[in-house]
Amino acid sequence: MPFALFLLGVAVFAQGTSEFMLSGLVxxxxxxxxxxxxxxxxxxxxxxxxxxxxxxxxxxxxxxxxRRGALLGFLAVFLAVHVVGAVTDSFGVLVATRVVGALANAGFLAVALVTAVGMVGPEATGRATSTLLGGVTLACVAGVPAGALLGQLWGWRAAFWAVALVSLPAVVAVARSVPAGTAGSERPSLRAELRSLRSPRLRLTLFLGALVNGATFCTFTYLAPLVTNVTGLGGGWVPVVLALFGAGSFVGVALGGRLADRRPGAVLAGGGGALCLGWAAFALGAGTPALTLGLVLVQGALSFGVGSTLISRALYAAPDAPTLAGGFATAAFNVGAALGPWLGGTAIGAGLGYRSPVWVSAVLVALCLVVAGVRRGMTVPAECGGNA
Structure with missing residues (x-):
């Protein structure tokens, strides 16, 4: 993989830390x-x-x-809103900074995905995607637990300051490593890309990705209260649990990236089934510390292994829409990231307890398997590259 691709991962690390760190700060x-x-x-x-x-x-x-100008502009906005978030006393303003920061993150990731794929051959799309997403998993391994620890030591605002500081070297890395070529050079017209997005294969892949990511975020968002109120571990264990989930996600992305270009069907079918069973086991055994710690690691690996494979399949499903396919893949996965915490919060608010988000995760993955099973004879084999 080109060294510039790893430098793009530095910026993704900062953004992934911001997206995930609230799990330890809620x-x-x-x-x-x-x-x-x-x-x-x-x-x-x-x-x-x-x-x-x-x-x-x-x-x-x-x-x-x-590409360089777009990535730098998105990073500058992302950095600025984290400074605002760190100093505000208004929950409404904090919500607004999260939305604006997400817009910048979305733009950066959409451009970064097409840039990463353009650095390698078409046969290595899965590996390039997983390398870029490695920044997200490293955020889970190091950034999110560090944010939780900073929150415990100096308050949640310290974590926002830390994200802003980490973004600074990312700006330098992008400025020095990314070619200044036009983001849309040597690409189809916007109208041609939009036509490519009508593909049933792409729509199915995006829908499945939304369900899997919804399950991931549903449980991940409420891991801190689950660990302290159900598992019975002290607050000092929260960073450890988050680090375990991050370590699992790093392993999942690494393995998924190697298999996504060769055996995507096995990853999606086998990994999806194991993921569903794992969420159910987690819900049942959340009161047992050893089981909780082990399943957090396993579920992190399965969630990101299946999720990153679906992202690469979305790019494969729309080869004539390289820019917009990355954007819509990002959007679909974040539909899940919005839906999951909302469903989990609704379950908690209904008095179902802190185990309920884990059960919701199991149901979402089960729905994914049902949809994939119904379409298996028609669409799913093509989604999986025809080599399941």
Whole structure:
């Protein structure tokens, strides 16, 4: 993989830390700003809504910008809103910064995906995608637990300052490593890309990705209260649990990237079934510390292994829409990231307890398997590259 691709991962690391870090900060934000835990959890949904709205829009706008200029502009906005978020005392303003930051993140990721794929041959799309998404998993391994630790030591605002600081070297890395070519150079017209998005294969892949990511975020957003209130571990264990999930996700992306170009069917079918069973086992055994710690690791690996494979399949499903396919893949996965926390928060608010988001995750993956099973003879084999 080109070294510049790893440098793009530095920026994705900063953005992934921001997107995921609220899992360890939700109780503190709720207490400090005087809102409920489900309301604080909605900050994750607000970020996801911004990603959903921003991904296709920013992808379309960035087609005619230079790649370097687009990436740097998105990073500058992302950095600025985290400074605002770190100093505000208004929950409404904090929600607004999450949405604007997500718009910038969406634009960056849409351009970064097409840039990453353009750095390698078409046969390595899965590996390039997984390498870029490695920044997200490293955010889970290091950034999110560090954010939770900073929140415990100096308050949740310290985590926002840390994201802003980490974004600075990312700006330098992008400025020095990314070619200044036009984001839309040597690509089909916007109308041609839009026509390619009508593909049933692409729509199915995006729908399945939304379900899988919804399941991931549903549980991940409420891991902190689950660990402290159900598992019975102290608050000091929260960063450890988040790190375990991140370590699993790193393994899942690494393995998924190697298999996505060769055996995508096995990853999606086998991994999806194991993921569903794992969420159910997690819900049943959440009161047992050893089982919880083990399943957090396993579910992180399965969630990101299946999820990253679906992203690469979306790019394969729309080869004539390289820019917008990345944008719509980002949007679809963040539909899940918005839906999951909302469903989990609704279940908690209904008095079903902190295990309920895990059960919701199991149901979402089960629905994914049912849809894939119904379409297996028609669409899914093509989605999986025909080599399942």
């Amino acid at each position: 109780p503190d934000i709720a207490r400090d700003l005087g809102v409920s835990v489900p309301s604080a959890g909605s900050l994750t949904s607000a970020f996801a809504v911004g990603m959903v709205a921003g991904a296709p829009l920013m992808a379309g706008l960035a087609r005619r910008w230079s």
